[in-house]
Amino acid sequence: MNKVGEISFKEIKRISPSQFFSMKNCAYKSLLAEAFDKKPLLPLSPNAYFGTVLHKMLEMTAKGIIKNENDLNIEFAKQVKILEDDLRDKGFSFFVPLKIKLRNFGLKKVQLKKYLRNNLEQPIKSGKTNLYSEKWFESQDKLIGGKIDLIIETGDDIEIIDFKTGTVTHDLLDDEGEVLSDVKNEYKEQLKLYAYLYFENTNKFPTSLSLVDLAKQKFTIDFSEEECKRVFDEAKTLLKTTNGSISTRSFLAHPKEENCKYCLYRPACSFFQQKLDEADFSFNDVLGVIKNVRIFQNGNVSVFLQNGNKIMTIKNFSFEDFDELNKNISKQIRIYNVTKEAAEYVYSVTDTTMIYE
Ligand code: SF4
CATH class of the missing domain: 3.90.320.10 (Lambda Exonuclease; Chain A)
Known part of the structure; x- marks a missing residue:
């Protein structure tokens, strides 16, 4: 089970143009990112990782390093391999192979090829x-x-x-x-x-x-x-x-669905935790005291969490999680990145689910 521990805030030395909007929406998120040396506390989605490959491909095409479809195929395979190795190193093997795990993998490659063809048809600007x-x-x-x-x-x-x-x-x-x-x-x-x-x-x-x-x-x-x-x-x-705001402790936090949904520092955010404490069920995260842990014949494990007068069921933990969950009965935990099932207060575990105490 993961723990956040003491947060030691640090001044942010520099703001980048790509970070400005996110900081405007919730400056506290930027402070948490700095405090954790920009190491997220929750995994990014595989699409976000894949975005870096696509970005690199666009840049290489625009610069003329990728000149034809053959170059594109070679470079694409190379960049995907680099990313997949990196994901394995980070312990995210469940995202690999990207070709199978990402729904839009093939479509994005087709779009890159179209982009390349359009790029070749562009008139060359006159002059140096x-x-x-x-x-x-x-x-x-x-x-x-x-x-x-x-x-x-x-x-x-x-x-x-x-x-x-x-x-x-x-x-x-x-x-x-x-x-x-x-x-x-x-x-x-x-x-x-x-x-x-x-x-x-x-x-x-x-x-x-x-x-x-x-x-x-x-x-x-x-x-x-x-x-x-x-x-x-x-x-x-x-x-x-x-x-x-670090010295005054009057942090500029805006815990709203559109800000918090993709925030990878949710486990360290007291403002967000308050939302979960208040049994706000608009997020894909849950908080509660473990009331029971049950193992089924197929090896799947379900956890029952109590928050206020509500009992939530979180299904599909693996057999290996049983002991850890069971020995924490009566403890309050937070489970991030679950998906809501059709039945009310029932959730399922995903590849990116993480538990914090
Ligand atoms: S969880 Fe929400 S309120 Fe907390 S830092 Fe992230 S975006 Fe801000």
Whole structure:
């Protein structure tokens, strides 16, 4: 059974453009991440790990390292192998082989191939073009820093590109109630931060900011220099306020479903634990006192947890878990990453389920 132990908070030295939105939503999450040296307390989803492979492939295609389908097949197999070895090292063998464990594995590879074909059909810009990929920029005071996926400089044209392997837009309702699709705010702000970082380092503003997705769709972000400066200042203020909250212990935490659902520091978060204590059943995590542990003929184990006057059943633990659970009867535990069954207060264990006391 896992334990969190004493949390020793540390100041966050630098905020990255890709982290800004998450920090705005719950600054406490960023402090927990720093306190645990960015080592998550719960496993990421296999899709999140796979996203890093896709991102690398997009970058290599845009840079011209992957020139044809053969290159793509070789590099893809290589990157998947590196990731699978890493997952095994981390003790996450249950995610391997990715080809079988990920529902969209084949689809994503097809999308990469389409992306490559579209890339080959792009007209080459005239004039001398400089490409910089994964280039690190930081502000003069070092409070903001991050890698820009791709910078294309052609004469006075400077384009900053960020690759996204997931959905770039979200739907909004306009004044007339019509559904509009717009680029997510978090991505707009991320690119504006990159623009200002670029400016601080080169004395020039980029002329365009773009997001490119796997379907090779390009989304251009409107921006002004003032807006970029405003977001830049906002990020620095947020960093300072967040660090300031360590000494005052007035943490900026926002325990809401959309923030906490994917937070990998839930086991260390007292605000989130309070939600579970109050028997908030909107999450895929449960808290309660072990009332009973039962083993079935097929070797499956069920745990019965009491929270208030509710009894929850968590099914499908393995035979090996029985002794550990049984010797902790009457103890309060928290079980993270379970799935809800159709019956009320019944849950099942998943590959990523973890128990904390
Ligand atoms: S669990 Fe929720 S409230 Fe707690 S740190 Fe994570 S996002 Fe913030």
